[in-house]
Amino acid sequence: MKIVIIGIGLIGGSFARDLQRAYPEAALLGMDQDPGHLDQALSLGLVRGVATPGDLREADMVLVCIPVGSLARELPGILSQVGEETLVFDAGSTKSLICQAVAGHPARRNFLACHPIAGTEFTGPQAAVEGLFNGKTNIICEVELTAFRIQERALEVFQKLGMRIRYMNPEAHDRHIAYVSHLSHISSFMLGKTVIEKERNERDIFDLAGSGFESTVRLAKSSPAMWTPIFEQNRENVMETLDEYIANLQGFRTLLEQGDFQGVFEAMEQTNRIKDILRGIPTPKN
Template identity: 65%
Template sequence: MKHIYAIGVGLIGGSLAKDIKKHNPEVVIHGISRKDTTLNTALELGLIDRKATLDDIVNADLVIVSIPVDATVKLLPTILDKISDKGLVVDAGSTKEAICKAVENHPKRRNFLAMHPIAGTEHSGPTAAVEGLFIGKTNIVCEVEKTTFKLQEKALKLFSDIGMRMRYMNPVEHDRHIAYVSHLSHISAFMLGKTVIDKERNERDIFDMAGSGFASTVRLAKSSPEMWTPIFEQNKTNVIETLEEYINNLNHFKELMKDDNFEAIFNEMKNTNHIKDILNGIH
């Protein structure tokens, strides 16, 4: 793959561009964005080699779409209209069902690979791009059987070479599982931040007492609302289900507190400590 076009050169798109370029110096990275200032920054940072437009992707070997998921749903059919028969389009969206449905009947569906590299930080924009972001990270690939084999083979090798491991899943299951392990985490962080900010209006010293535990827990509340609101909208049903279960657990914990049942609270926390063994097994 010689010519790679990055539609969106923020945290994910920019980091992919950095790692791909590091492992494939001969590749030319073309950047596409609604904002020329974003492309100028990406050029200055060395994330891309050239600016481009949507019409240029007829020349692309690979197009990486890393924009908010609502924009992906709208733009993806147009991108596939423009891609050549030898080119491949991949997306990096955190939801997959709506994106896959948007192109399920497109005549060039075979030129699209749906994926979700599970990596990132709370930062956004080209300056957030970091080298090595995807080392050891899981890349969820959906409906791989609908993509031309030779094209998917090249792309998956490209992503494997920068350190990602592949996992295959259907879009519905992906969205259901990711609601628990990613989307709920972000909502929890946003609402924890909101709760503390609301309280801080009356108690100005509260942030003086905030330690590393609070900082690490609320870190995701710094994430981009422009990116996360469309994710919650597209995965609404699954997110509501996770929220209902989460709220039930919070209410249960509150009732144990009211009843002074701290033995039960101890046991709940002790049992939940098992999550460290699960995560160690995964990572």
């Protein structure tokens, strides 16, 4: 089996680690526009060699793990180079524009639009984590446009990696992911920005920041180069979620301004049920 991973960063590198474990005999090759990433991937043993365009046609599987801004632009060209039986899937966290970019492509049947809900705030090949996808949800969009035999091969791969599968249309995916992922990154970035601007003394931040602050701003360590195109592609949904988030912040501020601490308590108590939701436990209805 020949596997080509395009983009050897956190996600591509983590796939590389898990695929080597699942398919130890596979020839796993990498492509990346950053030569330094390729050198690191080789030295870390994430890939066994550097792929050429010719390898795409011979590959059994091609994973495209590049930022969504490049993905929508490059994916049609990648599909034009693969073989008739090659499985191609992506890991982009937006789906509408990416699916539109390959609509009607002669090799559309080879492509499976995916979004594994996994990652960390770190970037680059050195950030690759073995087992990153185990137990994580992988959202698949427009599965009906992928050849059935290629779907089957992809599902076998995802099963070997321990992923759960959820099917959505691209528009629903982008709408939901704006709330549960994109908004949390904006919130983290802006909280970090607020603190940095107010607390000019970095030592004060270091000394006074507790685990709550650290966990809340963790996502602010994420790459702006990766997240700016995500916000651009999902702009309308992100603005809608921001409007609702800002309204909740303003409502909370009003409660404080009015001295309505019973209202403050009730607002937080109502939100406490997120604990049960995240544990997968149904919340009893009153």
